[in-house]
Amino acid sequence: MNKRRPYVRPMDGWWRKNPYFVEYMIHEATALFVAAYAAVLLIGLLRLAQGEAAWTAWLATLQGGWAILFHLLALVAISYHTYTWFKIMPRTMPPVIVGGKKLAGWVITAGGLAAAAAASLALLALVWGMAR
Amino acid sequence: MEIYKADVIIVGGGGAGLRAAIAVAEANPALKIALVSKVYPMRSHTVAAEGGSAGVKKASDSLDYHFNDTVHGGDWLCEQDVVEYFVARCTEELTQLEHWGCPWSRTEDGHVNVRAFGGMKIERTWFAADKTGFHMLHTLFQTSIKYPSIKRFDEHFCVDLIVEDNRIAGVVAIEIASGEFTLVEGRAAVIATGGAGRVFRENTNGGVVTGDGMALAYRHGVPLRDMEFVQYHPTCMPGTGLLFTEACRGEGGFLLNKDGYRYLQDYGLGPAEPTPRNKAMELGPRDRLSQAFWYEQQKGRTIEGPHGSVVHLDLRHLGEEKLRERLPQIYELAEQFLGVDPALAPIPVRPAVHYTMGGILVDGRCASPLAGLYAAGECSSVGIHGANRLGSNSLSELLVFGRVAGEEAARFASSVAPAAPASVLAQAQAVEQRVLGIRQNTRGNERIATLRKEMAQTMEDGCGIYRLAETMQKTCDKLDELKERFKNVRVEDKSSVWNTDWLLAIELEYQLDVAQAMAYSAINRRESRGAHQRLDGFEQRDDVNFLKHTQAHYVAGGAPRIDYGPVKITKSQPGTRAYGAAGEKAEQERKASHG
Amino acid sequence: MAEQPKTIEIEVLRYHPEKDKTPHTQVFEVPFTDDMSVLQGVQYIKDYLDGSLSFRWSCRMAICGSCGMMINGIPSLSCQTFLRDYYPARVRVEALAHFPIERDLVIGMEGFIEKLESIQPYIIPKEPRTPAQGEYLQTPEQLAKYEQFSSCINCLLCYAACPQFGLNPGFIGPAATALLHRYNVDSRDGAQAERMELINSEEGVFNCTAVGYCSEVCPKHVDPANAVNQNKTNSAADYFLRFLSPKGGAK
Amino acid sequence: MKRPLKRSNAPIFWALFGAGGMLSALFGPMLVFITGLAIPLGLLLPADTLSYSRVLAFVQHWIGKGFVFAVIALFLWHAAHRIFHSLHDIGIHAGVGAKLLCYGLALVGTVIAGYTLLAIGF
Ligand SMILES: Cc1cc2nc3c(=O)[nH]c(=O)nc-3n(C[C@H](O)[C@H](O)[C@H](O)COP(=O)(O)OP(=O)(O)OC[C@H]3O[C@@H](n4cnc5c(N)ncnc54)[C@H](O)[C@@H]3O)c2cc1C
Ligand code: SF4
Ligand code: F3S
Numbered sequence A: 001m002n003k004r005r006p007y008v009r010p011m012d013g014w015w016r017k018n019p020y021f022v023e024y025m026i027h028e029a030t031a032l033f034v035a036a037y038a039a040v041l042l043i044g045l046l047r048l049a050q051g052e053a054a055w056t057a058w059l060a061t062l063q064g065g066w067a068i069l070f071h072l073l074a075l076v077a078i079s080y081h082t083y084t085w086f087k088i089m090p091r092t093m094p095p096v097i098v099g100g101k102k103l104a105g106w107v108i109t110a111g112g113l114a115a116a117a118a119a120s121l122a123l124l125a126l127v128w129g130m131a132r
Numbered sequence B: 001m002e003i004y005k006a007d008v009i010i011v012g013g014g015g016a017g018l019r020a021a022i023a024v025a026e027a028n029p030a031l032k033i034a035l036v037s038k039v040y041p042m043r044s045h046t047v048a049a050e051g052g053s054a055g056v057k058k059a060s061d062s063l064d065y066h067f068n069d070t071v072h073g074g075d076w077l078c079e080q081d082v083v084e085y086f087v088a089r090c091t092e093e094l095t096q097l098e099h100w101g102c103p104w105s106r107t108e109d110g111h112v113n114v115r116a117f118g119g120m121k122i123e124r125t126w127f128a129a130d131k132t133g134f135h136m137l138h139t140l141f142q143t144s145i146k147y148p149s150i151k152r153f154d155e156h157f158c159v160d161l162i163v164e165d166n167r168i169a170g171v172v173a174i175e176i177a178s179g180e181f182t183l184v185e186g187r188a189a190v191i192a193t194g195g196a197g198r199v200f201r202e203n204t205n206g207g208v209v210t211g212d213g214m215a216l217a218y219r220h221g222v223p224l225r226d227m228e229f230v231q232y233h234p235t236c237m238p239g240t241g242l243l244f245t246e247a248c249r250g251e252g253g254f255l256l257n258k259d260g261y262r263y264l265q266d267y268g269l270g271p272a273e274p275t276p277r278n279k280a281m282e283l284g285p286r287d288r289l290s291q292a293f294w295y296e297q298q299k300g301r302t303i304e305g306p307h308g309s310v311v312h313l314d315l316r317h318l319g320e321e322k323l324r325e326r327l328p329q330i331y332e333l334a335e336q337f338l339g340v341d342p343a344l345a346p347i348p349v350r351p352a353v354h355y356t357m358g359g360i361l362v363d364g365r366c367a368s369p370l371a372g373l374y375a376a377g378e379c380s381s382v383g384i385h386g387a388n389r390l391g392s393n394s395l396s397e398l399l400v401f402g403r404v405a406g407e408e409a410a411r412f413a414s415s416v417a418p419a420a421p422a423s424v425l426a427q428a429q430a431v432e433q434r435v436l437g438i439r440q441n442t443r444g445n446e447r448i449a450t451l452r453k454e455m456a457q458t459m460e461d462g463c464g465i466y467r468l469a470e471t472m473q474k475t476c477d478k479l480d481e482l483k484e485r486f487k488n489v490r491v492e493d494k495s496s497v498w499n500t501d502w503l504l505a506i507e508l509e510y511q512l513d514v515a516q517a518m519a520y521s522a523i524n525r526r527e528s529r530g531a532h533q534r535l536d537g538f539e540q541r542d543d544v545n546f547l548k549h550t551q552a553h554y555v556a557g558g559a560p561r562i563d564y565g566p567v568k569i570t571k572s573q574p575g576t577r578a579y580g581a582a583g584e585k586a587e588q589e590r591k592a593s594h595g
Numbered sequence C: 001m002a003e004q005p006k007t008i009e010i011e012v013l014r015y016h017p018e019k020d021k022t023p024h025t026q027v028f029e030v031p032f033t034d035d036m037s038v039l040q041g042v043q044y045i046k047d048y049l050d051g052s053l054s055f056r057w058s059c060r061m062a063i064c065g066s067c068g069m070m071i072n073g074i075p076s077l078s079c080q081t082f083l084r085d086y087y088p089a090r091v092r093v094e095a096l097a098h099f100p101i102e103r104d105l106v107i108g109m110e111g112f113i114e115k116l117e118s119i120q121p122y123i124i125p126k127e128p129r130t131p132a133q134g135e136y137l138q139t140p141e142q143l144a145k146y147e148q149f150s151s152c153i154n155c156l157l158c159y160a161a162c163p164q165f166g167l168n169p170g171f172i173g174p175a176a177t178a179l180l181h182r183y184n185v186d187s188r189d190g191a192q193a194e195r196m197e198l199i200n201s202e203e204g205v206f207n208c209t210a211v212g213y214c215s216e217v218c219p220k221h222v223d224p225a226n227a228v229n230q231n232k233t234n235s236a237a238d239y240f241l242r243f244l245s246p247k248g249g250a251k
Numbered sequence D: 001m002k003r004p005l006k007r008s009n010a011p012i013f014w015a016l017f018g019a020g021g022m023l024s025a026l027f028g029p030m031l032v033f034i035t036g037l038a039i040p041l042g043l044l045l046p047a048d049t050l051s052y053s054r055v056l057a058f059v060q061h062w063i064g065k066g067f068v069f070a071v072i073a074l075f076l077w078h079a080a081h082r083i084f085h086s087l088h089d090i091g092i093h094a095g096v097g098a099k100l101l102c103y104g105l106a107l108v109g110t111v112i113a114g115y116t117l118l119a120i121g122f
């Protein structure tokens, strides 16, 4: 008679048990802000389609306290998303060989963050240029 | 009891066992193979081998050189016809392993690279960074998965062989996960259970290296040959015994005493040169290096550490970059276990038991005197190591003789009919009762750990680097006493599932048998040769009386019976074993006299 | 001895299938020295305090892969983790997470072995060759492409680190994928397409949400997360390109 | 594994997730800053930057259309994928339901954005 009786441990609350997982859940949660921000833009787009008055009204709502607060939080969350996105990049990308040597992880992360900074500046410059 | 009907049984999933299993599968895909191992194959101790595996590779090298290095290194106690076969097969086997995916280190143009190793005249050691055994074992294990005829019994602990009509008929194993017994029937069996280094206190071996297969064959009347020859490796971690591979010295490491002096030059291994020269100084053979350590210790020129005397292995001059590239694992071991950065500080080292040269007596085709029983790898004594193994010969041995054992076992299994199943089962049930008895014994009061520690200590005392009749006798007596006390061993754990307490007790019994064979073989060899060095009037090699193999025979309830067998000499007459400048001179003279 | 010998407390998660319904913890006092690994601590318990404690170990040098345990909640090789890093606090030792506990610190490994067997972990040569023809040429650069992925010791720490494996034990998981990838990128091998089916399947790489902790705990710097995630790209390419290629990619 | 293997259709969602993740990592913070903070608060940029005519012109150009569509759709797909997995992570195995909800919403958003952009014309 076989006396084996393997015990399977439950997974409940696993994400609370290790700081690494807590961090993971936080960066996953940034998706909520990405979604919400996309929704805000979508509403803006709909308002735009409805004509000038609707659009201006939408712009005005963006000036409300809650709207500002939301965008502040979204800014933090999505910036954090940017940071973590490039932080795991070395883990998700094929190795980059430069001069016979594998590029170190931090170089890739730094490169990604630099690209994000460049893209942001370009975007800002573009909008600024259009506005003038 | 579960019954599995195989054709060929292989006990041991290390390098030798896996190579044998593949050989059977390739020789005859119709044969059913049972591969029984007490650990998952990739946990076998082959995994720990660091340095490399020998096979003639360079144009400047030759089979004769490899032959001579091996026979001289073995102090002429080798079976020379077997060595000839061996050196001729190494390169093909290593190449085969390359085809199976082994990540050998390469030269710039894509060929397999070779490095220097102790006692080897020309660089011929194939290596995969400093994880050679690891890569060989995983390559073999993963390749074995390709063959559907290999049925693995992982984590099955073999407790006995079944012999019927004077030939092998099966093995009995415990499924560790359930504690249930399995009878594996078969017409041929290969034992590939590895060495027995853990009968000693400080050793480089893994917990699984307990000589089980040696004891199994021994108890069934197969002699253990040359068991007194136990290799000390000169550069091990004090305390744990973990190994710093010889490759450290092959790459150019120095051994220094407490004055920072390369003391090996005082022991006929000089001259001391800044870069490694084959067969000289730090690249001398292991027995000589370990012996030199012992003398330095006697002279008070070693360094005292918390785990005894040490000397320094100095790698600093090689620089961090080279160390990280060529010896990455060594680098990490030193950093983590000792807190030493080898690029900045020397590593404290001392000799520890490393390898059992002797083992199950088999002929050049790996056949033991018991029909159908074969052995390969460290558990066997096929005759290539003699009185002292050269580093990097044993990994090649696993391949060459693992294959031979597999092919021979396949041939034998195809040539005979199975034994009568009823009597085989009856025997197996008797084995089950006996082995369960060890667990169920409630009267005992001896702790397993205590007996084990006493055994390991007495082996170190009596059968260490240098030996004296008096201490060896003490060891023999102590082992007799321990065997007596073993009858009262207490297995605390009475349960079935994963009862490692029980397995440790069984292993201890195997170890005591093997230790006895070693100690009695040692005390009876009244000469000094290779790894067996005496200081009690037998300091010289004695070819007149002892150019022969010791054979220890099991005697139930008593001391082993020792007798001797001849040594096969083909083309190398015993000469002086000299290294360093003296060795080169001796070789010149030998050449000159041959014209 | 002038100094009072020091001791450290080791808290062990025990489970005995023949007696216990669920695991429970037990605390042992173990003599402490500076150079003792957690494995040595646990061995001390077995040798002198409680012979019934079960765990796997062998090499003591971080290469055989048997001694993985959760040490203070972190998947670790116990032979390579030192008590001095916790002293004087108590150390908690448990069986590797996400695996069934067979007993005490011993986990069931069959699932992993099945996965390993399923990935065809052997060279299926691009151009067959006999030993007489000598070795395949492989430059150090070609070797470097797979060497890292070939250094996996099957210690399973990465599985104990991967919540996606915990949530779905069918997931092929980090180490097996790393080994699969090791063969795919070996210049001698020509069977990437055959191995794709598994990568693409529901047990395959898309179970991974790039948690990345697997690579964090890997004692051999295999970076299994990298193997898994590179194969997402490969799999996606295979998924979309099969419509283009006449043979339809992997089936 | 001997049993038949079922091909996962995850690559579609994963590709959208990855594209959205990359786009939001590169432009997300600055977009939020511009539309949500700089303009409403009159920081850095003139208050009329997003005047109706300007935005309309932008969205009527095919580049602008493309950008707006990509941002809204890919952000949604990225988020949907992550949220779907996180539900699984925290033990809500709503299975098909959760999948439909997450990806369904993303799909609806995508369709609305596409339709509206087309409706706005060129
Ligand atoms: C640290 C170290 C470094 C080394 N470096 C080198 C080197 O650089 N070059 C070189 O040539 N040699 C080296 N050696 C020696 C060489 O590695 C070994 O001799 C060789 O690996 C032994 O292989 P094996 O297959 O005979 O046994 P192992 O690999 O030890 O395998 C034994 C197998 O038998 C099984 N087994 C044992 N008992 C039982 C039982 N009762 N029931 C079921 N199964 C059982 C085990 O599970 C295991 O699978 C080194 C040795 C050590 C310890
Ligand atoms: S990938 Fe790393 S952590 Fe995972 S099993 Fe292999 S060695 Fe262990
Ligand atoms: S932790 Fe698991 S989720 Fe992926 S990156 Fe590693 S396999």
Ligand code: FES
Binding pocket: C057, C058, C059, C060, C061, C062, C063, C064, C065, C066, C067, C068, C077, C078, C079, C080
């Ligand atoms: S005991 Fe081998 S890895 Fe720890």
